Amino acid sequence: MSIGASPPRIEAADKATGRARYVDDIKLPGMLHTALLTSPHAHARICGYRLDAARALVGVKAILIALT
Amino acid sequence: MNDRLALLVKVNGELHEALASPAATLLEVLRDQLSLTGTKRGCNHGVCGACTVLIDGKLARSCLALAADVGEREVTTVEGVADGVSCSAVQRALIESGAIQCGFCTPGFVMALTYLFASDPRPNRETIRAALSGNLCRCSGYVKIVEAAERIAEARV
Numbered sequence: 001m002s003i004g005a006s007p008p009r010i011e012a013a014d015k016a017t018g019r020a021r022y023v024d025d026i027k028l029p030g031m032l033h034t035a036l037l038t039s040p041h042a043h044a045r046i047c048g049y050r051l052d053a054a055r056a057l058v059g060v061k062a063i064l065i066a067l068t
Numbered sequence: 069m070n071d072r073l074a075l076l077v078k079v080n081g082e083l084h085e086a087l088a089s090p091a092a093t094l095l096e097v098l099r100d101q102l103s104l105t106g107t108k109r110g111c112n113h114g115v116c117g118a119c120t121v122l123i124d125g126k127l128a129r130s131c132l133a134l135a136a137d138v139g140e141r142e143v144t145t146v147e148g149v150a151d152g153v154s155c156s157a158v159q160r161a162l163i164e165s166g167a168i169q170c171g172f173c174t175p176g177f178v179m180a181l182t183y184l185f186a187s188d189p190r191p192n193r194e195t196i197r198a199a200l201s202g203n204l205c206r207c208s209g210y211v212k213i214v215e216a217a218e219r220i221a222e223a224r225v
Contacts, residue, residue, distance in 0.1 A: 013155060018147045019106070022105075
């Protein structure tokens with residue numbers, strides 16, 4: 001190998017054959033998924049949260065919020 | 069839509085059983101039920117081509133195909149284009165041409181090129197570009213991908 005050579009990427013074969021694992025390809029036992037709910041307003045002040053509807057959804061394990 | 073359908077799908081020459089919602093797409097069954105994650109979920113709207121597979125030898129967006137609708141037709145994914153040991157000519161050309169960057173679009177391009185060369189062994193640049201027009205590469209590595217296809221066409225003189 002020298003300067004000016006064009007070596008193949010070491011992971012190219014994995015990517016070309018579909019063997020490469022991307023984050024969305026990983027499945028772990030008991031794996032949870034997150035869903036982001038962002039503010040519809042730019043630079044708004046958060047005055048409070050109403051979380052009952054989210055809590056009532058089947059399968060919701062936790063709701064993480066920013067401190068107000 | 070909690071009802072589940074028992075499906076039989078033929079993928080890469082093997083019959084698989086899957087339990088899926090009647091609304092499940094072929095892409096969801098391939099990735100989530102059969103763990104064939106080589107087929108990528110890009111836009112999930114039939115725009116980007118990352119989920120491209122062959123159904124009975126024809127190009128199809130697996131995100132737009134209902135799994136229940138595939139029936140007994142033969143599905144080929146990126147995992148099935150080579151013999152499992154070595155790469156296909158298309159895969160080899162992409163690797164050797166430096167046509168793979170992040171690689172997320174690559175399985176879709178592999179399928180599009182596999183289809184192209186099955187129907188036209190010596191396509192010219194215009195034909196190649198048209199054949200790849202349904203696949204997006206957000207690294208924008210199109211030049212190398214077209215070069216890879218031209219390399220295959222030239223090798224078949």
